[in-house]
Amino acid sequence: PTAVGTNTASAIGYNVFWSNTYTRTREFVISEGFTTVRDNAFRDNKFLETVTFPESFESIDANVFMSAGLVSLNIPNNMVSIGEAAFAGNQSLKSITFGKEYSSLKTIGKSAFSSCVALREVKLPLSLKSLGITAFNGCTSLKDVYVYNRNMTFGADATVNGKQVGPIPSTATIYGATGSTAEAYANAHGNRFVPIDNEVIAAEAAEAARLAAI
DSSP states (O other): OEEEEEEOOEEEEEETTOOOOOOOOOEEEOOOBBBBBBBTTTOTTTTTOOOETTOOOEEEOOTTTTTOOOEEEOOTTTOEEEOOOTTTTOOTTOOEEEEEOOOOOOOTTTTTTTTTHHHHHHHHEETTOOOOTTTTEEEEEEOOOEOTTTTTOOOEEEEETTTTOOSTTTSSEEOOTTTTHHHHHHHHHHHEEEEEEHHHHHHHHHHHHHHHHH
């Protein structure tokens, strides 16, 4: 793997590895101490299959890994925001894990995972407050979306190729709490909705216990 970073840096700069395909690098390991990566930093890295983030990481800016070759993605515990089109067009991306022990993620930006055509399931963490416009638009294999925050805000519909689309494809089944914003979204967009009240309650209890122990 290629290691990126120094002990004194906190951000990976704009455009630094954009279209860095000549190296055919398949894995990047970002050093502990980094907190963010700027716009377009790894854009169009077609051979990049894996990126390892440090626990110090807090945010990803716009288009950072757009049209890369990522296969799986592990978002660290302390990540707070994912920017617009950050992972859009990763056509080999099959799995996303939001936090190992817990998640601090608050926002997923516009089109953040759009056109990730191999993605089949997403579990949006309890911490997530806002899902951006067209966040998962064009994810044609996406079948199951779990929403654990009862009050998560869904981005407004947008016109794409002459059609009104929401953040989640209408063909996906949405799982969430009865009476939640996820259920309201599903009803408004024609998605099948499956209540998972016990799972949501368990997630809420686990997070409350974690916070009480801090």
